[in-house]
Amino acid sequence: MVEVGPGEAIQIRSLNAISGDVAFLGIPNENGIRMAVADYGQIGGHDVEVGTGMDDLCSADGGQAAAQILVADQDVVGVIGTSCSGAATAASPLISAAGMVMISGSNTSPALTSDLAGTAGKNYHAGYYRTAHNDLYQGAAAANFALDVLGVSTAAAIHDGDPYTEGLATAFADAFKAGGGTITGFTAVNKGDSDMVPVLTEVAAGAPELLFFPIFQPEGDFIVQQAPTVSGLEDTVMMAADGLLNTNFLAVAESQGMYFSGPDVRYGSNYNQST
Incomplete structure (x- = not known):
């Protein structure tokens, strides 16, 4: 005390x-x-x-x-x-x-x-x-959006072993499967990796329609930049989470057209008290 x-x-x-x-x-x-x-x-x-x-x-x-x-x-x-x-x-x-x-x-x-x-x-x-929020909610929201709005039925997920990234990737995968989708791959990169081609090639083998990678920079930059160069991922939909929802990542050219999950921060006219 x-x-x-x-x-x-x-x-x-x-x-x-x-x-x-x-x-x-x-x-x-x-x-x-x-x-x-x-x-x-x-x-x-x-x-x-x-x-x-x-x-x-x-x-x-x-x-x-x-x-x-x-x-x-x-x-x-x-x-x-x-x-x-x-x-x-x-x-x-x-x-x-x-x-x-x-x-x-x-x-x-x-x-x-x-x-x-x-x-x-x-x-x-x-x-x-x-x-x-608890990422069980965010993972479910991302999975439901992928299934119901984007209309995909197969997806893969990549994390980096961090409790945040692995927890959110797991929540997404569980909710995606519960909604009737198929997870074609669930794998990890190491923090500090810059060559993502091996793990992306592993993911491409499952031919996912969507790739969910709720990780941070700079690994997220390397994934989104290198994915189009990997056979089988040229047209794969890319989705990340709030860990990459920042101006630095959005400045990466390959991030254009991606989807992101995260909290709604539109506080309205009373934002000062809301925050």
């Missing part, structure tokens, strides 16, 4: 991906935290301080290293983050064990909370919460 004395500030910390290819997600998260603290004001007569933002590096190693620093600070009561589910799987156990609260605005891996029946996921720890 943390005691906040008279005149002392409540200490919370931001733990988000503020460098690298996923900074487009983490930096707005951190800015939003600071805006919210300034807008909300005092709590019980105490100011709230965020301190220096910490970087989760969008990785398990980054999440663990940052969490070790955070739990060593006995004045901190809670953490807002991480940006990436992979970082959360390593940070959450440490933060939970320290009796602290962790709230993420963008983690979506089902393993961090529960399945739709309420069964706890393998990476759930007490004190962990999120305001983002």
Whole structure:
């Protein structure tokens, strides 16, 4: 338990991906935290301080290293983050064990909370919460769109082994099969790979009408650029998710005509309060 004395500030910390290819997600998260603290004001007569933002590096190693620093600070009561589910799987156990609260605005891996029946996921720890959706919903939405709107009956999926990408690819594949479709391939690339031809050739062997690859940059760039060069994928429909829904990826010429799944962020006229 943390005691906040008279005149002392409540200490919370931001733990988000503020460098690298996923900074487009983490930096707005951190800015939003600071805006919210300034807008909300005092709590019980105490100011709230965020301190220096910490970087989760969008990785398990980054999440663990940052969490070790955070739990060593006995004045901190809670953490807002991480940006990436992979970082959360390593940070959450440490933060939970320290009796602290962790709230993420963008983690979506089902393993961090529960399945739709309420069964706890393998990476759930007490004190962990999120305001983002569960990817079981996003995977189903992507699969239903592919089946019902695009009219495809066969699909393949590629992930990179990260809890977010693998969880979303699995949710898509399960929902696609449940809807009557056939998954012709389910495979992975390694983070850092640039030659995607071998894995794309493997995928092409199943002749999928659609390829779902809910991964990040730069691997997503290489997949969409190299897929048209692989025999059997020239006319395959490409679909990704919110991990690639950013201006840098959309600037890649081959991304034109793709489909993406992700949250609806049209907040309407009351967007300031909605966010």
